[in-house]
Amino acid sequence: MAGSFIRRATKAVIVSINLFVAFIFLLACLTPYLPTSTWWILGFTGLTVPYAIVILFFFVIFWLIVKPKLALISIVVLCIGWQQIGVIAAVKPGPMLSERKRENHIRVIDWNIQSFNGLSKKILVKKQIRKDIASGILLLEPDVICLQEFNSSEVGGAQTNNIALFKKRYKYFYFSKDYTRNDGTYQSGCIIFSKYQIIDSGKIKFPVAESLIYVDILKGADTIRIFNTHLQSFKFKQNDYSDIEKIKEQDAKTIDASMNLFNKMGQAFKRRGPQSELVKKAIHASPYPSIICGDFNDVPNSYTYFTIRGNWNDAFLQKGFGIGTSFISLAPTLRIDYILASQAFDIVTFDMIDEGLSDHVMLVSDVQLKK
Numbered sequence: 261m262a263g264s265f266i267r268r269a270t271k272a273v274i275v276s277i278n279l280f281v282a283f284i285f286l287l288a289c290l291t292p293y294l295p296t297s298t299w300w301i302l303g304f305t306g307l308t309v310p311y312a313i314v315i316l317f318f319f320v321i322f323w324l325i326v327k328p329k330l331a332l333i334s335i336v337v338l339c340i341g342w343q344q345i346g347v348i349a350a351v352k353p354g355p356m357l358s359e360r361k362r363e364n365h366i367r368v369i370d371w372n373i374q375s376f377n378g379l380s381k382k383i384l385v386k387k388q389i390r391k392d393i394a395s396g397i398l399l400l401e402p403d404v405i406c407l408q409e410f411n412s413s414e415v416g417g418a419q420t421n422n423i424a425l426f427k428k429r430y431k432y433f434y435f436s437k438d439y440t441r442n443d444g445t446y447q448s449g450c451i452i453f454s455k456y457q458i459i460d461s462g463k464i465k466f467p468v469a470e471s472l473i474y475v476d477i478l479k480g481a482d483t484i485r486i487f488n489t490h491l492q493s494f495k496f497k498q499n500d501y502s503d504i505e506k507i508k509e510q511d512a513k514t515i516d517a518s519m520n521l522f523n524k525m526g527q528a529f530k531r532r533g534p535q536s537e538l539v540k541k542a543i544h545a546s547p548y549p550s551i552i553c554g555d556f557n558d559v560p561n562s563y564t565y566f567t568i569r570g571n572w573n574d575a576f577l578q579k580g581f582g583i584g585t586s587f588i589s590l591a592p593t594l595r596i597d598y599i600l601a602s603q604a605f606d607i608v609t610f611d612m613i614d615e616g617l618s619d620h621v622m623l624v625s626d627v628q629l630k631k
Contacts, residue, residue, distance in 0.1 A: 275330065278319045282337040285312040289341045292566035296533035299563075303529035306561040309344055310583065310593040347560035347577065354579030357611040357624055361401070365608055365626040366479065369397055370553035370599050372408040372490065372620040375448065376422065389617055394425035396615045400624060403455045404477070405430065406488035406553035408470060411441065411448040420446070426453050434461040436471040449473075450488045450554075459483070464542055466535050468492060472542060482629060487543055487552035491564065492531040532557065536564040544570060549604030549629060555597050555620065568600070575599040575625040578607035586612065589619040599625045606630055 288305035296303050316334040323331035338345065361367045371393075378389035397405060405426065412435070413420035423433065436449035450470045460476040470490035477484050536556075543552050552572075558564035560574075576584045576595070586597035597620055601607060608626040615622060 274322075275333075278316075278323075278330070278333055281312050281315050281319070282333055284308055285316060285337055285341055285344075288312065288561055289344055291561060291563050292343070294563065295537075296529040296563045298533075300526050300529040300533070303532075303558075303562065304525065306559050307591075309559070309561040310348055313338070313341075313345055313348065344561050347565070347574070349583050350577050350580035352577070352579060353581040354607070354609045357400075357609045357626070361626050365628050366404065366484070367400065367402040367624065367626050368404045368406070368486075368551060368553060368599055369400065369402040370406045370488075370597060370623040371397070372555040372597060372618060373410060374618040374620065375409045375411050378617055390422055390425065392615070393617050394422075396613070396617065396622065398426070398429065402624070403479075404486055404551075405451075405453040406486065407451050407453075408488070408490035408555045409448070410435070410451040411446045413442070413446040415445045423451075430455060432456065432458040432475075432477070434458060434473060434475045436463050436473045438465070438470045450490055452486055452488050454486070464538060466492075466538070468531060469535065472539055474542070474546075476548060483548045484629075485546045485548040485550040487539075487550065487554070489539060489552070489554040489556075491535045491539075491555070491557045492528050493555075493557045528557065532564045536567040539568050540570065543568070543572075543602075546602070550602045551605070551627065552600050553598070553623070557596050559593075560595055565598075569598075572600040572602055573605060573607050575601065575607045575610045575623070575627070576612075579610035579625070580612070584612065586621050586623065587619060588614070588621065597621070597623055599623050601625075601627050604630055 284305055287302060288309045291302045291306045294302055316338055319334040320331050323334070373393050376390045376393060410422065412422040418424065423435070426433070430453035432454040433451060435447070435451045437447040438449035440446065441448055450473050452473060452475050454475060454477050456477040456479050458475045459478050461474065463471040463473040465471045469492045472487060472489040474485055474487045477486060539552070543550055552568070556564050556568065576598070583593060584595040585592055587594040599610070605627045608628050610625045613622040613624060
């Protein structure tokens with residue numbers, strides 16, 4: 261009798277967990293359609309999607325062994341959320357990225373370089389970071405370079421003029437200059453360098469965060485528009501990372517730490533919604549074949565991603581492999597950096613390169629205009 265009760269209770273608990281995970285996953289499936297300016301709470305569910313998918317697949321296998329009928333719960337939910345599953349991982353590895361590209365290809369690099377701060381705390385290493393970042397980029401001989409959290413100063417000579425690291429080989433560039441730092445001596449923002457002549461440029465300033473900028477480049481007889489942006493981040497500071505550790509360790513201040521992070525993340529979700537709508541309006545109004553690069557600060561299962569991407573080609577999904585983690589500081593599932601190309605392009609290659617010089621990895625893609 262007691263054994264029968266325990267079995268029923270155990271089954272009820274497992275079914276309840278299965279239903280709870282299924283419910284969270286279904287909520288996450290709504291995120292592409294509901295603006296986070298209002299439905300910001302759903303932004304949190306998007307972060308759980310990779311884990312929810314793994315758990316739901318586990319339940320499919322478990323119930324097929326124990327009680328096959330109950331496997332339908334997870335199977336039906338996974339079928340409903342197939343769109344979410346499709347943007348989590350890439351399974352179409354393209355040809356290997358070579359140092360030299362074909363003449364008719366355009367090589368694009370996207371990288372949030374973390375203000376040249378690097379990951380090391382050693383002063384001598386930090387001083388070398390700026391040159392190492394530039395060398396890593398120049399080695400790949402890109403045609404277009406899109407960088408976020410870029411800074412430069414004309415005060416202090418060669419040690420602070422970071423534009424000069426690229427200018428010898430890329431005389432065409434456009435810098436958003438969104439912020440000043442160090443008492444106004446440094447300018448900071450997004451920047452685009454191009455081997456090809458820039459015939460027009462502009463920016464759309466967000467109320468908060470770096471701007472959306474664009475340049476029109478001339479490659480042969482073709483005009484191509486390149487966008488670069490950096491959307492609202494969670495703006496975690498050192499004390500916020502300490503709060504994360506408190507939560508992991510179940511510290512006595514866990515509740516306060518959790519609320520602090522919850523509020524910061526909620527504010528970022530609210531701001532990224534309108535920002536993504538501005539980006540969508542700008543890129544889809546482009547009169548030319550276009551590419552957008554940037555740190556969207558949001559995962560593929562988000563309103564931000566689906567709003568901006570539309571029917572554009574995600575270079576990672578087209579020619580990448582794996583889950584594409586691009587931000588390495590918080591969790592192993594955060595793909596928040598993107599190269600997206602309009603339907604006028606074919607994606608030829610894609611790679612992610614971790615130079616160990618930033619908390620983001622470098623994205624590299626060769627694209628080609630369709631004939």
